[in-house]
Amino acid sequence: MTACVLCGSDRLAPLYRASDRLYRTTRKEFTVARCGGCGLMRLDPQPSSEELRQYYPPGYWFDPGGEIPGRLEEAYRRLVLGDHVRFVESALRRAEPGPLLDVGCGGGLFLGLLRKRGFEVVGLDVSWEAARVAWQRQHAPAVCGTLDRAPLRAGSFACVTMFHVLEHLPDPRTFLITAARLLQPSGRLVLQVPNAASWQSRLFGAAWNGVDVPRHLYDFRDCDLEKLVEGCGFAIVRRKYFSLRDNPAGLASSLAPALDPMARRVRKLEESSATRLTKDLLYLALVCAALPFALAEAAGRAGSTVMIEAVKR
Numbered sequence: 001m002t003a004c005v006l007c008g009s010d011r012l013a014p015l016y017r018a019s020d021r022l023y024r025t026t027r028k029e030f031t032v033a034r035c036g037g038c039g040l041m042r043l044d045p046q047p048s049s050e051e052l053r054q055y056y057p058p059g060y061w062f063d064p065g066g067e068i069p070g071r072l073e074e075a076y077r078r079l080v081l082g083d084h085v086r087f088v089e090s091a092l093r094r095a096e097p098g099p100l101l102d103v104g105c106g107g108g109l110f111l112g113l114l115r116k117r118g119f120e121v122v123g124l125d126v127s128w129e130a131a132r133v134a135w136q137r138q139h140a141p142a143v144c145g146t147l148d149r150a151p152l153r154a155g156s157f158a159c160v161t162m163f164h165v166l167e168h169l170p171d172p173r174t175f176l177i178t179a180a181r182l183l184q185p186s187g188r189l190v191l192q193v194p195n196a197a198s199w200q201s202r203l204f205g206a207a208w209n210g211v212d213v214p215r216h217l218y219d220f221r222d223c224d225l226e227k228l229v230e231g232c233g234f235a236i237v238r239r240k241y242f243s244l245r246d247n248p249a250g251l252a253s254s255l256a257p258a259l260d261p262m263a264r265r266v267r268k269l270e271e272s273s274a275t276r277l278t279k280d281l282l283y284l285a286l287v288c289a290a291l292p293f294a295l296a297e298a299a300g301r302a303g304s305t306v307m308i309e310a311v312k313r
């Protein structure tokens with residue numbers, strides 16, 4: 001057993017056992033446990049990096065392709081990314097001018113939107129295919145690699161963003177410390193993770209979409225995330241509990257994981273175009289129905305995701 005990344009305690013109490021509910025890459029069961037010192041939840045034991053690689057199916061990120069359904073989905077994704085773009089844009093306006101680095105950029109849709117608004121952007125992803133799609137489709141320069149070893153100059157970025165990255169890392173502190181090194185003195189760090197203190201998390205427990213066993217090695221509550229970030233030399237500037245892209249869709253996927261479009265694509269389900277359209281429309285209806293709940297929990301500062309902006313102390 002390893003010590004807690006937040007408080008150093010080695011006391012740990014098992015909470016529940018769960019398997020890969022979303023992508024079904026394995027039938028193995030994993031244990032989510034709670035730290036006896038600070039309450040941080042994590043997968044225990046943590047799978048090795050070789051084992052973890054098996055749980056990331058190819059196509060884990062979005063590539064619109066050239067077909068009409070892909071184009072429609074891209075239009076939808078652009079629309080729901082609005083919260084991310086506005087949050088980061090206002091962070092960038094408070095920093096000295098400079099480029100933005102998006103860690104875990106996937107197919108680069110977010111980078112493409114910022115680039116169109118006149119910002120200089122760079123993407124980083126562990127998947128070379130994702131980096132290629134970001135280059136080719138979004139015209140965003142992207143590098144394949146991990147942040148701690150990326151060939152990037154210290155003190156050169158106005159903003160570093162990591163959306164849904166930290167919870168996947170065996171050692172999230174290394175990435176935060178590297179981000180601090182890469183940022184200019186006035187640079188901004190923007191993070192988003194699922195919030196284990198949300199109403200959705202309390203309602204669904206092990207079946208909450210945000211648990212995403214075995215890919216999520218940590219289940220941060222908003223307070224855990226803040227403590228972690230502050231411990232790596234940052235001060236929190238602001239937090240946001242609503243994301244149009246993530247919160248209603250998260251609730252829909254918790255209720256009906258078999259309808260989740262990404263999961264169906266990743267699992268390569270054989271579907272006729274009529275079946276696919278029906279499932280997509282059902283899922284969309286569920287997302288719309290989930291919106292009032294997602295808005296209410298966010299208003300209560302218990303949204304199913306939390307986005308924070310932080311500066312170097």
Ligand SMILES: [Zn+2]
Nearest residue numbers: 004007035038
């Ligand atoms: Zn702890």
